């Protein structure tokens with residue numbers, strides 16, 4: 001399926017790029033604008049296809065988990081480093097409160113970072129300029145708990161569980177503006193559960209949200 005979907009999409013992008021490079025003759029201003037839109041839509045669709053395929057692979061259990069003892073500080077900094085520029089561009093204050101430097105979780109490092117980046121970029125997406133986003137962690141009951149908190153638009157009480165289902169988005173100006181796929185949280189929860197963890201949310205509409213990811217601590221040596 002992956003090949004069948006990606007190959008024609010790559011061809012669309014590739015031919016549009018060749019035309020833009022004027023390989024087959026000059027391109028006028030309006031044509032250039034149309035080519036730009038073709039490429040933009042192509043990238044969007046390719047992103048969507050990749051995410052759907054990714055989700056399908058996770059759900060069918062064909063994804064490999066490279067489990068190791070992962071220092072929590074490393075996971076925090078890797079994810080925060082990727083999201084900090086987004087937060088700055090969005091006019092938000094972004095704060096990371098590191099926990100115990102020796103703390104380690106049992107996880108696939110890449111997938112743990114993927115969940116944290118998804119939660120943090122959602123927090124940035126759904127919080128307007130002047131708002132705050134923070135990432136905090138604590139160790140309790142044999143697990144590390146990562147709290148991603150924002151002061152953004154919040155989530156209505158009746159949508160708190162359904163946002164973890166695939167393709168569910170809460171209608172708002174911000175979701176329209178950002179063109180997400182509605183798969184990020186479904187993927188994040190599935191990955192967290194596959195690593196014996198969990199993902200939950202608390203939120204108040206108009207006040208902000210806190211997503212809490214739990215990942216088991218690495219067994220003591």
Ligand code: ADP
Nearest residue numbers: 122123126154163169170180181182183184185
């Ligand atoms: P996407 O971000 O691609 O829309 P997600 O699965 O990551 O998909 O999120 C699903 C929906 O949950 C979002 O469209 C949004 O309505 C809501 N949501 C997620 N994170 C937040 C947040 N931090 N604040 C408010 N709403 C959120």
